[in-house]
Amino acid sequence: MGREYTADLVVIGSGGAGLTGALVAAEGGAKVIVLEKTGLVGGTTAISGGGIWIPCNPLMASVGVEDSREEALAYMRACAGDHGDDEHIEALVDEGKAMIAYLMEQAGIEFQAFPPIGGMIDYRAWLPGAKHGGRALEPMGFSLSRLGDWARHLRIDPRLKSANNLLAYYTERKHLLPMSAMKAPPADDTDIYWRGTALVGWLLEACLARNVEVLTEAEASEIIKDGESIAGVRGRQGDEDLTVHAPNLLMGTGGFGHNEELKRLWLNRPLHFTCENEANVGDGHLMGMAAGAQMAGLGDAWWLPHIPLGMDNGVANLAGTREDRILPHTMMVNPSGKRFMNEATNYYDCGEAFGTKSGAGPRNFPAWFIFDQQGVDRYMLLAFKIPPGEKPDWLHQGATLEDLAKSIEVDPQTLKATVERFNGFAVNGVDEDFHRGENPWDTNWGDPDNKPNPCLGTIAKSPFYALPVYPGANSTRGGLRIDAKGRVLSARTGEPIAGFYASGNCSNGAVAGAYCGPGATLGPAMTFSYLAGLDVCRRLGQSTRSSETLDRQVRTGIGCKS
Template identity: 55%
Template sequence: MNAAAKVAEFDFVVIGSGAAGLTGAVVAALNGLSVLVVEKTALLGGTTAVSGGTVWIPNNDHESEVGVEDSLDDALSYLRACVGEAGDPAHVTALAGRGAEAIRFLEKRAGLRFVPMPSAGGSMDYRPWLAGAKVGGRGLTSPETDLGVLGEWAKRIRLVDTSEWTFDPRDYITERMHLDPPGLERPGASMFSPPPDDLDARPRPASVGRGAALVAQLVRAGLAAGVEYLLGVRAEELTTCDGRATGVRLRRSGGEELNVRASAGILLATGGYSNDERLRRSWLAREIQFSCELESNSGDGHRMGMAVGAQTAGLGDAWWMPHIPLGSGNAVVNTAGSREDRSLPHTLMVNDAGVRFMNESVNYHDAGEYFASKVGGWHSNFPAWLIFDSQGVEKYAMLSWKVPPAGEELPDWLRLADTISELAGATGLDPAALSATVTRFNGFALAGVDEDFQRGESRWDRAWGDPRNSPNPCLAPLEKGPFYAVRMYAGALSTRGGLRVDADARVCSAANEHAIQGLYAAGNCSNGGPAASYPGPGATLGAAVTFGYLAAMHASGAALPPVA
């Protein structure tokens, strides 16, 4: 696109450059459409780029490589069991039947590469007790990806400190890296917050993995197919004619307005709304205190769609994940999510009443659901405290790196005390209640049976516990001081739900529920996904890729093959 142009014409315009938007752009271009991707920040990739980059695709072509047998029937059974009555049956069918098709398209026609997560440990589906669940295989990740093939565009890929390829992420599962002891050096095994949008903030690595690798692969394929990218420009308003979406009004950071016409369609792929306080207060029944979304994700697509009469669905939901505000002050964006640490022996969680309220080892989405409990209008379980003792710090780097070196000032999210009673005083908890909770928990740990919440009994729990710890891999007493407490907050990877879409990713009208011609949505600005559930690792990106593909196939008039 000519930078000086005030009006431009394309067949297909994509707003947003995460997995949903970039997938739609590549598919549309390879189907013969002229494509423009509009990104409001200076970097490509959205929240996808700072994510783990796993794409959950059931019944994909790679599962047999790791010994997993899958089928359309198993995928449907599992997804239906996950979403229950909350989901749109057409969406479930699309996720089960079209996701593998999307990956096949990207590999065979666009040249992308994916490798399956191993059939081991924590790579399993998040609710392994449900019919149709699998251990590994459904999660697909990008191999090591060379940034050099992007030329000057390599500088336009959003990176974080964990983007650089330092080890195969599949090894994290097979080698149980979450059990590493303190002092064991493994490059790239820590979590950091995203850097600012500064193209020259630090040297670019030669090769990347995780979400950055997925983005780099999609951008490379897009450039090869003729996709144009417009960065640092915000989409403000959709234009319509006779009920059809025909274009979009854009605005550069300097105030210049651009108008782009889209003859085949517009794909809204702008992510969630975690960073818009008004929308959070309007749509969420409970608070999100921290999220992994970029600060630029503020509901732009939601607003533009609703302004032209789009119906909404699934609002108020999120991809839940408890968060610890490590080193990021009180910012909304925070990448210190809590997952493996809650499954380690010598840990437990309590609410402000000083009592346990959940099986601490459950997957992060289900853990987030426990924070929704209310007494009257007040949330009863957040903020919470993750409590552990010195045995845990001595055994596990996952816990020790939360504790600063001796002599350094404690951060405001960490408390330390020599006894449990003193720890209660430091946290503002009732000493008698906390002492009783720890005593009861220690009894369960010694017996190996959690009588209150069954921690350590499910296959998921045991996968993330320590098999060297007996009799229960997830339970060990808290009995050696000093004792520690880390503040745990209600958080999410991203909000979800928004513009209601059909099985072709077409946005539905609020007036008559028919599709708004020319308007599509995918990713977290839509309801296209496994409603109210988190089926497995990479389910966020799996839905994004699937519905981005479906939008582009429909807009380009390409016939979908029969579901295999």
Template identity: 35%
Template sequence: METYDVVVVGSGAAGAMAALRAADAGLSVLVIEKERKFGGTSAVSGGVLWVPNHKLNGAQEDSREDALAYLDANITVPVDRARLEAYVDEAPRMLAFMTGTGVPVAAGVWPDYFPDAPGARSDRSLTVPTFDGRKLGDTRYPLMREQYNRFKLFGKYAMDLSETFTLMMQAKGWKRTVANIYRRYWLDRETRKLSHRDRRFTQGAALMGELYEKAFARGVELRTETRLEELVLGESTGTVGAIEVSNYGRRYRIAARLGVVLAAGGFEWNQQLRERFYPVPGLTRHSSTPEDANRGEALLAGERIGASTEHTGEGWWIPTMQLPMPGSANFHEIHQAAFDVGRPHSLCVNRKGVRFVNEATGYDRFGQAMVADELASGANCPCWLIFDAQFRAKFSAGGLMPDILMSDAKVPGDWWDHYVFRAESVAALAAKIHVPADALSASVARMNAFARSGIDEEFARGANAYDQMFGDPSVTPNPCLGTIEKGPFYAVPINNGDLGTKGGLRCDARARVLDADGQPIAGLYAAGNCAASPFGNSYPGAGATIGPALTFGYVAASDIIARAGNAGGRVAQEIEA
């Protein structure tokens, strides 16, 4: 049986960080990944990490106390206090370690998702600049999971967050941005001989490229097409000392001398687990994570040896819609609509034609509102995004691109009245989508009045910094509110999609997996969406999935290092409170 000091299950941000931290201390590390490509959900994400009190590049004074006050104000379910405080304390140390290995990180200007709460800030969300994927080597470069088409220009050209928002808003200079992206790609002739993939790894791919470049340099081994089947307990010790895996049907065991770190993602692609845990299960197909990837195998393997779970009734929600996949018969592509639902000249209604949420709120809170309204009214999930020609001219609606890029004449004929609905009046649109015409007309009329006054008297849309960040500054008096009065009128169905699951294996402040009695299972750790979120049901800010994934991957490896008595390697500098 093969033996490593540490075996990591899953190759996303949590797994990569655990591997990097352990290898940096001189331990032998194997990362297994069941898919053919590595990087996990993190590689196809926005790549943002939420780190309070980071002190990066002379950031304005944040503090442990402010961070905890902010979290206390927006977490509304019981959570493990020690674990929550461990996140606030260890996240800056993780960041210091990560930047110490050479990973560049920049602070953005992104309001926390509860901007009016005590302790809220606009500098806790961090990003990693563009990474040259060729640095991974010509063999590994095309094997990192590739960004979705929705994150690329014309489904081909990589874009960083700045470029994405410039094009999304058709901001000044957007045409020049398009030309520069196009030029960069086609002038890179050497890479075009190797792969269609842009060598510029952006957003989540940039983060994962940086982490794996450092991890591979420290001897971390990566094995793809290798699925976790069972966790193996020592007969006399009760310690997880090995895992059983499969590779194209062949099963074998790998020993872990010091510990196993589960970082294999959540369970959003397992319909049985959704039905078991979620009050409104939704469909796996509505998820915006890689198709059929996160099926909860690690959670189930943990439960079979007595592990407990928590916070499993919540996902990292995000509104999505689906459209036929170009060039592939009988396949559909999921498109995120996180910011589209809150653009001016639009509103969202349930199937009774009634608004139920501030559409410009954070995407997770939008999803929570969908669930609450479905439980209350039975007429949500899906809901409807309603907009007019003013919206259509400038903004996307999920995968329906703005008129300037995809005019109505260019929309495939089979989309109309099946994926996208269009009519010359609000009443006629209501008839097409089977929503009461009087209710929808009344909702539109109220929104028009709010747009003219600049005050949303129902849900206060556009009244805080987060809402306004994604509004249109050319629209006054409220950048998030615009009249819906210029025909034709449109509707697209919006599903309650997700970025993964918030609930998972219950862990302590040291990332150790706990049994039903709250006792650690020796040798077993979990991080990322495989573990329950330290934030319970809350989504405090952009990067609140990847921030804890990196942090508890780091914490797990640090605990293993401490137990091994191995003080070698690079140790993170202490961060003053």
């Protein structure tokens, strides 16, 4: 007969989206069960940067940044253009700040705001309403000892373990330092984690304190419906059948980046590498479709160029796909040996430049990331790409540009001409082809000591280096179509399916066609989960002091100028 459970809300997925909804519903008095298909809690969130992009959030004033509803809406609408769902955009502006206030005041979660320093800037900083700093938040460090025995069930990224605040990487602009500034890290026996691992730690602790039942190795496979309403889910836990009877379901299963068939069918651009948790295969999408859900936004992903550096399973050096492309003495070329974009472009908008999988458009993949010894001498981010010892297969090196071109199978004369033209731009300070170094994103990430353009430097000193650059993504996006309360819409009626909610990368809740700023994935995911949790409590007739406090905060416009 298997295992049977009864709850007010069943949550599928234990990342930032799932745990936020579970926490809010449990705080409101609901009995909540979370199903996590793997043996570890946290999903992709736990191994992410953990940023949460929320306009008008209550911590903006702490870093001296002002915001307003009008500015936030103007920026997000400019980002989305005609592709955006305006109800979603307004919900993110009006409710996101309340979500953060809720987590701080009701759950005791500690956050810090990005100050207006260097690259901590909205990704399309040239658009109206953009801000430098403030809108992006990170969790403060979290000690695993707070979780007791549950610590061993938490998905962690060892790179996020530190006794020191990792936000210092940005505030001190460490991407501009030379290798000589690199110091051996002190012995670090701390159990404090930051960013994504910390965020999941904080959320899990708050959920457990509210008697949320978290079941690991519990894989949902089918949504149970009673007529047009949710009635629960079926699946497996270990070797046993699993049934959870519940009138409410929150789908938080993430993207489908590890499902080759769905990527082939749904994405309009190639996706070779992804940062997603290996369990993200689109099961939430498929379960939702089988239950009659509408789908929206499936062709897109949170694009991020990847440079495979021979790590586990070929996963990229993720830090090296943003900052390194902005540094002087670097450029990118396509398989023909020609530049095809402003290399300093934010990683989401880079996806467009690589081209599509079909049609008559260009195919700029794999591209080649080119740099010289000047860059290696000046910046540790480039020096890190040249490991000691025997040269690995993925790193190409040449004493001359012609040698490098032959190594990467690019026409030598074409590559030489491309570099010569680029070097002229570097000397004059103006990129006549792609305008690199001319918008606020470029200049704030660039090197202010590099003149006349903070992002342009000649490629002239031997040896010369090249790394392959492939289309990649933080995660896929789009899926179950939701309304402004996180409710999944029926494909048959267009109305909400009673008791069915979704958020995060298995849904279409984020701002369409845009990556607004650092944390623009988790911001919408957690906001719509927060709204789903409140709506579950309303459906159950459980009006709580917490929700009343949140309603009051929304009305007073916390974090925004009047």
